Amino acid sequence: AVKYSGYLEHCDEPFCTNCYNKSLRLMKLGKDITLLGLEIGLLTMKKGEVARFVFTPDYAYGQQGCPPLIPPNATVMFEVEVLDFLDSDESDAFFELTAEQQDTFPLQKVLKVADTEREFGNYLYRKQQFEGAKERYKRAFSILGRSPSSEAEQCQIDTSKLLVLLNLSLTYLKLERPAQALAYGEKALEIDQKNTKALFRCGQACLCMTEYEKARDFLVRAQHIQPFNHDINNELKKLA
Numbered sequence: 001a002v003k004y005s006g007y008l009e010h011c012d013e014p015f016c017t018n019c020y021n022k023s024l025r026l027m028k029l030g031k032d033i034t035l036l037g038l039e040i041g042l043l044t045m046k047k048g049e050v051a052r053f054v055f056t057p058d059y060a061y062g063q064q065g066c067p068p069l070i071p072p073n074a075t076v077m078f079e080v081e082v083l084d085f086l087d088s089d090e091s092d093a094f095f096e097l098t099a100e101q102q103d104t105f106p107l108q109k110v111l112k113v114a115d116t117e118r119e120f121g122n123y124l125y126r127k128q129q130f131e132g133a134k135e136r137y138k139r140a141f142s143i144l145g146r147s148p149s150s151e152a153e154q155c156q157i158d159t160s161k162l163l164v165l166l167n168l169s170l171t172y173l174k175l176e177r178p179a180q181a182l183a184y185g186e187k188a189l190e191i192d193q194k195n196t197k198a199l200f201r202c203g204q205a206c207l208c209m210t211e212y213e214k215a216r217d218f219l220v221r222a223q224h225i226q227p228f229n230h231d232i233n234n235e236l237k238k239l240a
Helices: 036-042 089-095 099-103 107-126 130-142 151-174 178-191 196-208 212-225 230-239
Strands: 002-008 050-055 076-082
Touching (some): 107 130, 151 196
16 A cells, blocks of 8 residues: 655656545556556655655666656656565465465465465454455455364364454454355354354344344353453344
């Protein structure tokens, strides 16, 4: 997530900028950002950093320029701010493999890919891009169905699955699709039947579907585990 403005020499107004956009979309290096100098420059930056780069034509628009905005052999200056970033390189490479190739991947790498996809979903969720978040969570969940070779591996898979299922349940609530929210919440409870968040999500979903008895059952179970939880108690008041 980058703010940028590009300037020609001796010009005060940028020839390109996204600083006036209300919501900045994520841009991918090599796909959405293809200017060589900008790619190299961004890879030297950290989150929150602001930088100015001056690019000679070889690192910018070359001998031809980009008429009518950019003249031939133009040196340009970019002001750049890195707001946030996600490293999805390993994850993208994994999803380009066939299912058979994915099955041969070591579990630790699979868990790392799932975690990357979940983080991507979390970023989109925070931006209220719920459809995009849902797709990322589902991608994460899709690779966590492999058979473990030990109890320790099963525990690691379940831990990763639980986080994704809770996120899916919450995201479907935001998308006003309570039946799916309930389904994923119940999947989470299959892993951890005393998970307060899962019980709460299921209670919320049932309340949305006007299944009041089921809603009360889930919420009371959640309240027994966390009797002073403000959100749970408020939901029970709403139910009453």
